[in-house]
Amino acid sequence: MRNSLLNGAHWNSIEGENIMREIVIEVKDVMKQFPTGAFLHKKIQVLDEITFELEEGENLAIVGPNGSGKTTLLKILATIYLPDKGSVKIYDHDIFKDISKVRDMISFVSPALSFQKKLTLRETLKFFSGIQDSNIEDIYPFLEEIGLDQLMDERLEGFSEGQKAMTRLAIGMLKHPKILLLDEVTATLDVRRKEEVIDYIDKLDAKLDLTLGLIDHDPMVVDRLCHKILLLRRGGTILRFANVSDLFHEIPYRYDVKVYPRKPLKTKVLDSFGFPYEKLGDFVRFFTQSKKEVDEIHDKLFEKLEAEEIIEFSTSGLSLEDMYFFFLAKET
Ligand SMILES: Nc1ncnc2c1ncn2[C@@H]1O[C@H](COP(=O)(O)OP(=O)(O)OP(=O)(O)O)[C@@H](O)[C@H]1O
Ligand SMILES: [Mg+2]
Missing domain, CATH: 3.30.70.260 (ACT domain)
Incomplete structure (x- = not known):
């Protein structure tokens, strides 16, 4: 059961049905620019007029060409960047007003997270669990499922790209997030590992009622894990936002x-x-x-x-x- 974290939560009612669904992510008219040029005197528009909602139980896939703003959008949801215009609410908490509440609920798993090469996996996980005030023991089932438990005393410098990707995911789980944002985490995994990781995320989602927001290029991943899909155009505007099954049928x-x-x-x-x-x-x-x-x-x-x-x-x-x-x- 979802424990309602929030006072005055915001709900959607479905017409003709007596079902009220909590809105987990609400993005309205978001625009983001970055400074550019030799003197950072110009601006490039990376996202524009981004509006969508995710209800509880829904997972989102973001798809679009390189540079269309996918990672930027995930980073805005993770409060790493703030939008220049528009609003974002996570469980009805405005990211401008309640940034720390929002941060407590979100893990962002980035391929850019680098490690201290000389530390072992155990030391690395201890380091991150210390920052997040959590326990490595909690993610042992995940480490076992994907075989990382065998590597606890190995240094990260010997890890393959796939093993590093799984380590990043394990670090993301340490926090017990309500919302897990995954930036191309399966890209470096072989087919078997990918299946294992997806199975595990799927089970975790069913058990903990997570909301997933992910960027992935594999339709199998999107089909298995996501209900909604956001297609971004080059230039960072929405081409389509729809149910995955509806889009596939079209x-x-x-x-x-x-x-x-x-x-x-x-x-x-x-x-x-x-x-x-x-x-x-x-x-x-x-x-x-x-x-x-x-x-x-x-x-x-x-x-x-x-x-x-x-x-x-x-x-x-x-x-x-x-x-x-x-x-x-x-x-x-
Ligand atoms: N911190 C930043 N400062 C300046 N420009 C940035 C910054 N972050 C992203 N950009 C620019 O914003 C645009 C969108 O980048 P983003 O990483 O969001 O795209 P993406 O859709 O994730 O692309 P990819 O498929 O290559 O990962 C790019 O032109 C990028 O150069
Ligand atoms: Mg990206």
């Missing part, structure tokens, strides 16, 4: 199939497959809804052509970049 395909033929395929042949496609230089890209349809294209292709006529046949699931460009193209 896109008319799930998998694309790339075929590199030795000789260009005739339009008549391509049409006969019965799937939407586009020709891009030397290859053709088909769009399908399911893995079964991918198999269908594969079988038809090898019925029509000899194996040596095809240089490559490959398939991949919809990526977040594909999704981003789909909505960007729809807009123009």
Whole structure:
């Protein structure tokens, strides 16, 4: 159960239903600029007119091209930066007025957190638990789950990038946050570790009723952990803010199939497959809804052509970049 931290908390009522949901994060018309130029005499606009709300139980994914302000937005939620305009409330606490209350509830896990190389993992965790007045024992289950417990007396200088990422996450957990903000934490993890970390975050979320705000490039991570998605344009404005499931449904395909033929395929042949496609230089890209349809294209292709006529046949699931460009193209 969520313990209501807050007096006068702010709620959303859902029309037609008798459900009141607490608003966990409320961002209104946020703008952020940074000084730039040789004499810092100019300003670049990094975020503009950012407005959205997250209700209890919802997790957010932030997606957008490099430099679109994703990290800046997470840092504003973590009170590392303050907005130049607009307001941010966390459980109805204004970040300008109640900054220390907000800070108590939030952990921001940054890939930029660096370590004292000569310290062991145990010493490092002790150092951070000292700052945060918390106990290493509390995060032992997490350390065990991801195998870091075996490395407690190893120095951080010997850690891989993936192990360092998990150490940063462990440090983020030390604080027992209500809101966990994750900036590309899974980027350096291999597939197995990523699964383990996501499983653990998912369990933790179910148990502690966390709110997650994360930046990630992997649709699997977003699909597993997040309910809402915020697509940022270059220039830091909102392209879309929606339910993850709604956005995925708006896109008319799930998998694309790339075929590199030795000789260009005739339009008549391509049409006969019965799937939407586009020709891009030397290859053709088909769009399908399911893995079964991918198999269908594969079988038809090898019925029509000899194996040596095809240089490559490959398939991949919809990526977040594909999704981003789909909505960007729809807009123009
Ligand atoms: N402290 C700062 N001072 C000056 N400019 C900054 C600062 N922090 C970020 N910026 C600028 O703001 C813009 C947005 O940066 P931000 O790191 O938020 O983008 P991002 O979407 O997280 O990008 P990436 O995908 O590369 O991580 C960039 O142009 C960046 O150079
Ligand atoms: Mg970033």
